[in-house]
Amino acid sequence: MKRYSAFAVAREALRYHMGWERAWTSPAPKRHYDVIIVGAGGHGLATAYYLGKNYGITNVAILEKGWLGGGNTGRNTTIIRSNYLQDPSAAIYEKARSLYEDMSQDLNYNVMFSPRGVIMLAQTEHEVRGYKRTAHANALQGVPTEWIDPKRVKELVPIINLEGPRYPVLGGLWQERGGTARHDAVAWGYARACSAMGMDIIQQCEVTGVRSENGRVVGVNTTKGSIDCDKLGMVVAGNCSHLSDMAGFRLPVESVALQALVSEPIKPCMDVVVMANTVHGYMSQSDKGEMVIGGGTDAFNNYTQRGSFHHIEETVRALNETFPMVSRLKMLRQWGGIVDVTGDRSPLISKTPVNNIFVNAGWGTGGFKAIPGSGWAMAELMATGHSPLAEEFSMNRFKEGKFIDESVAAGVAH
């Protein structure tokens, strides 16, 4: 792999940019791999990357039914934060956030991590109490966050209307080192680094069956033939129940559509991320100037990557009250992704009833921010059989009643 650098840009500028090589190879599948990862979204690619980087396991294939990063990783609104309430969540999301800080250097790929700060608005007394509690919890967890009053909110977000008719802004939870990153670049950067380690990223290769013998996985059937493996990682987000069905077990997950939309590009007007959870809307401004807006989930199971229109209406209506200038904006595009929601709104990084099959799913509406931490923990679990970061996220927690109840922090989409 040729390194990207300012020097490389200058060199290529002098020769009509003919010297760039492909960022990753597209090989045909081999007969056998030590590890197969199903799903080339951020979490699958990060898992493969840390298997190679931290454990030297590089005989790895990442199988993707569409194109890499074409799932939720390429459809999300890219909010990164780690101000969760429960200790296991704070640990893994803060690990992820801290890995984002130098990801561009680590991968030699510009992922445009922009720690511009994230505000979660409190618009009811319940939220005020909830976020103050989270700020205290974060202080104990070593995650820097802060409760701020409406005056400070207005300083940070001049376009905000504090006196909303329904829900006035009563303050907010502020995480200064939260922000956004370029979603595609995260997938592409990991893919390039995996390919450079000799891993095979095989796109347009759908897993259609899982073969196991005596309770152990031996391989998978795919649209590109059958492939053997010693260990299998299922990292397919909204399709996780479908994959687990192939392997003969069920998950505590339901798949629903979550939507987002972007406006026409406008001049810079808001340089932080604002989330308004009571009214189900959140917004940031992309480097291109578009206002990136996320909405709520549908209430019914769905695999179509399309959501119901009335949710868009709700979201925009709510944002209009909080940001009156939005009412004059034209919206350019709207899309949906299929998110995997668990009973307690926390993810699964877990062993499964089938030996040597591991599952990473349930990130639901908020897993982009977790990609590096999740990959780190999943790689550790797959390589060594145990990961302290992943321990509490076992799928057995539902049986034991050890929920990681983040429905306040993560029940809304972000």
Next chain:
Amino acid sequence: MLMLHCPFCDEYVEETELQAGGEAHLKRFGPGSSDDEFHDYLFTRENPKGVHFELWRHINGCGKWFIAARCTVTLEVFGTYPANCTEPPQWIKDKISEKRPGWTWREFAG
């Protein structure tokens, strides 16, 4: 927007008139059941890519519960029926079999 037929009002109503109630025909387990049964009843879901049975309540209408058989991949609605039954009526099973040959009721969980 999803539109479903309320079998009580005999009307096609929009999603905004309805409240979703999750997977239907779950077998209830309570005190005396095994841990596994109770866990599965509370938390594991079929979440199928295809035919799905789900509870809906006509909350901004008659207020009654009914069940919809729907395809989660095409959003096709096979039909709706009152919720006071433990498995889908034969007519709806036949209708689904006609449209999804080879489909069987509770193949996975059973």
